[in-house]
Amino acid sequence: MEKNYKQKTATIEECVDNTNQQPMHEPFDNRKVVTTNDGNFYRFILNPLDETYLVRPGPYVPPGMLPPEEYEIRTTISKINGCRKAIKSIPFFNRLLGSDDFKAIRGLLNKHQAELNALVKKSREHKAALRRFMSGFPKDSPAWNYLKLFS
Structure with a gap:
């Protein structure tokens, strides 16, 4: 029983608002490239208003290769995802009651969903960042359909 509680608590912590702990990100610089071992280079995007990636970024992105708006959108989506997982971890009858x-x-x-909605309305760069993020999902996936509500 204690193991389930620890899992639930860890998941709940994922959706807690840590806005004061977010790091500042370097401005976007489209001249920056990542060079592979075989001498090839690539960029993720050319312009902050691009709605698809040239190459989809992995878990580590060198500073300046994505706009700061992208990190704001990704952080908020991560919080939403954490809350959704935490809700699923609560027993059915506890949710029902x-x-x-x-x-x-x-x-x-609800707070994080409103935050994402406000970010998308804040600027064209934020909206493009959300659409870029969505471009990695198949259009018939639940994640794409959920995020489409905000774009």
């Missing part, structure tokens, strides 16, 4: 855990996580989820 509206337990305190469920209400707290649902409140955070």
